[in-house]
Amino acid sequence: MAHRILHNYMNITLTSGKTISSEEGSSILESLKKADIFLTSSCGGKGTCGKCKVLVKSGQVESKSQIKLSQEEISSGYALACKTTPSEDILIEIPKESMLIVEGQIATGKSKDLQALLHAAGAEVDPIAERILINLPPPSLDDNISDLERIKRELLAEGLECLRVPHRLLTRLGETVRKGNWQITLSTIKSDDCYEITNIYQGDCKSPHYGIAIDIGTTTVVLYLINLSDGSLVDVASIYNSQIQFGDDVITRIVNATEHNQMRSIHHAIISDINNLLLLLLENHNLTKDSIDCFVAAGNTTMTQLFLNLDPASIREEPYIPTANIFPLSYAGELSIKANPNTPVYVFPCVASYVGGDIVAGIMATGMHKQEEVCIFIDIGTNGEIVIGNSDWMMSAACSAGPCFEGSGMKHGMRATDGAIEDVIINRKTLDVEIQVIGESQPMGICGSGMIDAISEMFITGILDQKGKLQKDVSDRVRDGEEGPEFVVNYGKDKDIVLSEPDIENIVRAKAAIYAGFSTLLNEVGFTFNDVHKVYIAGGFGKFLDIEKAIILGMLPELPRDKFEYMGNTSVTGAYLCTLSKKLRAEAEELSQQITYMELSVSSSFMDEYVSSLFIPHTNIDAFPGVKKLMGN
């Protein structure tokens, strides 16, 4: 007789009313995942990121780790879902900040803005993936050419001379044309001046069809669901890049991929993030895989290589060479993306090892490659990439800013989503703190723009000195925390939100790298800040990055306010544009070839500039006359 393993099941009831089943020994995280409820889990369930907190309201649980939970939280009943298993039926509440963020239906405004941007770029809705409906004349003894030749004959009559049909699409072709009664819809993509058929459907499936634009950020991954028939943005979904478990920055991930043999797992992590978000988008809109015609992804060079399963080892070693900057079209199947295996995946071309496709996409979003005046583009994400130039030339560089502005590596850091403190004002006299929270909900953490605000306000009010040290005697909000001195940004019922001295050091190093990047690049091309027409700022901040405060911090140069334009996530915007326009896709490819790259890491002038920038706002205070004045107050 065969052995049987008897499994016990427990119920997990959510405060929302839903009850799910949990197998004995499974973590709460695993059980929720099986029920398609996704929690943020940057570390991939290793119990190290502390992001998958749940509140156990009743029932016994067993927790293997409580790392990243405060004493207060533990006594209130918080547990890490990945390290906690129910011992009996339990009732839990999932805090908003633990939920994988999936924005709902996009405000019509955002979709309209993007469509306006497409038109402003001189493009129309002409998606890179097209559907073609054809009615074939049924075969007869007198017209007995093969199914494939019949399709080609029809397409040739419509002017499509060059046509590629991969072998894998032929397997079910005979059945499809006959079941569709000789009416079929082809999904196609243009590649190397040839139309390639990527899918064949029976009957009329011309519209609607969809594309997915992806920003593969080092810290966050964002997916746009785009209706390719009308160009509208249908929905957005985003998540922390779960590669974070292999390191916060690209270098640590490359080391893990190459020296610790984790390439497969790291590749799998990003693919799995994309698959989770894709599944949610499809489910939310009752779509099947067959409705997705293409993916267009933009990321920095390392993220792109890890996404494409390309060994990134040589990116890290001088002379810093990527495997490729322009990538052949790949397919969902070969990347294990859970779409139709033939669905094409177009990846934005990169410039060099440290200026990637996200930057090319970003420039596309700003349109600065078509302007006569010299502009600066800066993407402040996990790295800080800078491009200076105009329609004639472009110069780029990268400065490792670190992922702090996206909340990573910061005690209470979080992305600019609901619950994030995005604005901090400290009363010059009373030193009272006023905050603004995204979504006007309970504050759960602090995002990049909030950090910049808080630090510059603390600096102006004397709570922080020029070296970034907290001054205990100035404000009673400065206290001794677990990691040394910390400033309480907000006193909370459950927890206080603080910025610790190590947090502040993090930010100062990041802003110094950015400012030194600007200066070095401008010097290199013989310009000064005064020659700059516009500064386009992209990155994972909230909507309202306070430019003045970023200047006080010394992250941005002191220029008139109207020269700065905050652009949001330009990587996904650029991907959106190129999903919807063949012309813009071609433009992006040309652009990637025109940008010259400067390697800052071997530049001694960059190191000098960096060291000078480690002060707030800068060693050379005369470069910041306005800030100097403020400091005088």
Added chain:
Amino acid sequence: MAHRILHNYMNITLTSGKTISSEEGSSILESLKKADIFLTSSCGGKGTCGKCKVLVKSGQVESKSQIKLSQEEISSGYALACKTTPSEDILIEIPKESMLIVEGQIATGKSKDLQALLHAAGAEVDPIAERILINLPPPSLDDNISDLERIKRELLAEGLECLRVPHRLLTRLGETVRKGNWQITLSTIKSDDCYEITNIYQGDCKSPHYGIAIDIGTTTVVLYLINLSDGSLVDVASIYNSQIQFGDDVITRIVNATEHNQMRSIHHAIISDINNLLLLLLENHNLTKDSIDCFVAAGNTTMTQLFLNLDPASIREEPYIPTANIFPLSYAGELSIKANPNTPVYVFPCVASYVGGDIVAGIMATGMHKQEEVCIFIDIGTNGEIVIGNSDWMMSAACSAGPCFEGSGMKHGMRATDGAIEDVIINRKTLDVEIQVIGESQPMGICGSGMIDAISEMFITGILDQKGKLQKDVSDRVRDGEEGPEFVVNYGKDKDIVLSEPDIENIVRAKAAIYAGFSTLLNEVGFTFNDVHKVYIAGGFGKFLDIEKAIILGMLPELPRDKFEYMGNTSVTGAYLCTLSKKLRAEAEELSQQITYMELSVSSSFMDEYVSSLFIPHTNIDAFPGVKKLMGN
């Protein structure tokens, strides 16, 4: 404690001296296969074809089936390897006819003949798969383009403008160029006027490299191992197509594939045959997969579709439409061929559902598409396909001849290999029978040419009448067998080799279909046999098809002997030519477009011609004046 299943092992010793291990419960066939000893097994080990006979010389065995073994064989100790398991250590002898035929090193003559044919076709050794050796300048901070762009730059300098590199080749590119110290060898194939890289090796691997030409016959599969560096034929391997277990002819296989849901298994069968032969060729010549740069396969349309995993359903139903006639390049990996997954598989274009790539390859081998005079090409394999035409026009048709000439469905039928009776002479006076056996070994069966010889001799000597009935009173070699009257071609020690009346009916139906095909096609284009300059005969006969005897049988028209030319397996010859020449490959593609197809199955004149041809030699004996004269003797 975990359970352990204890396996018992027995030894199987071969008379050659080799001993292999056999797990309890495994058939002898399986155990031999594990030890890389391959037996013929047309039915795939189902115990129905009787081809995997072994002689058990000592030791106990258990046999589940003895179908296809004669009483004599059973009492001598023969057993079916697929249905027999050893009960203890055994000693067996593997008869030559049970061994999977792998011809040894090719006689230099054959290779020279083929190379001469290549030159006669106006081509040089310019294989469709090329290797390119490049020395890359190592990257530096001043020359920091990506690895892929570095390769492209080098190739562009050599004049290769259009270059495709599939995503899957990038995965290990970085490692390969560095380990090879910036010297690499690229395998490439030209496709759609673009070079496609199919493999990248570190260092200098330019030569030698190899290609595999494949004839996918309905009954037999033949592989040629070709040295692409010098064009020589290195070795040949062949095997019965194990799809035979799903039917002897294409129609039965289509029915099984589509109505009995066996598509996957049927596809797998041919792939597994090719993999077995490939493995043997590689092992015999100490080659690795990496040395194989391409496969070039030719087969009839159904075989081609089953090979490519394309549903053949519509080939069988009026108006008889294949999925494709011109196939996109596919890759070993997507077909599960056990070569490097990126190795390209080029498949010969087909003409129509019943005139396939084997015929296009055949015409290439004859060169009749370049001659002014009208010629006939006939391939007598499992089907009989006929082409009539010259350099200006070509007309083709197919007549279902059945697989009898390849030995299938015939009591003692076998292919034209060692042990096959290929020549039969019956003394006009004594009626004594004289035979010639291929390899001058013990006769083991009778091949196509032997059958034609035997039947025409029996007819001329009056042992057989015009309707194909055996005359008991004429020869004492006519006796009652298991399937009715039979003629003993050879009395043997172990077994007699006979042709039964059903065997003879088989042959007569086949020859009638072929002759009717000739006549119908000639009528259609308004020619007679007298207008024909040459008749090229291809097919699985031995080297010495006796044309005179085929005329007596009424299979071939009565024309002067020098108008006939026997060409052997032209399918694999054509595949050989196109493997070695880009020019000939292009010619084959053009040719496939120029051949007009006539559907005989809906032609009433074909049916009339067929019925008239069911007599030996023909109802209209005046078309065979020479035979008429002989009959008078």
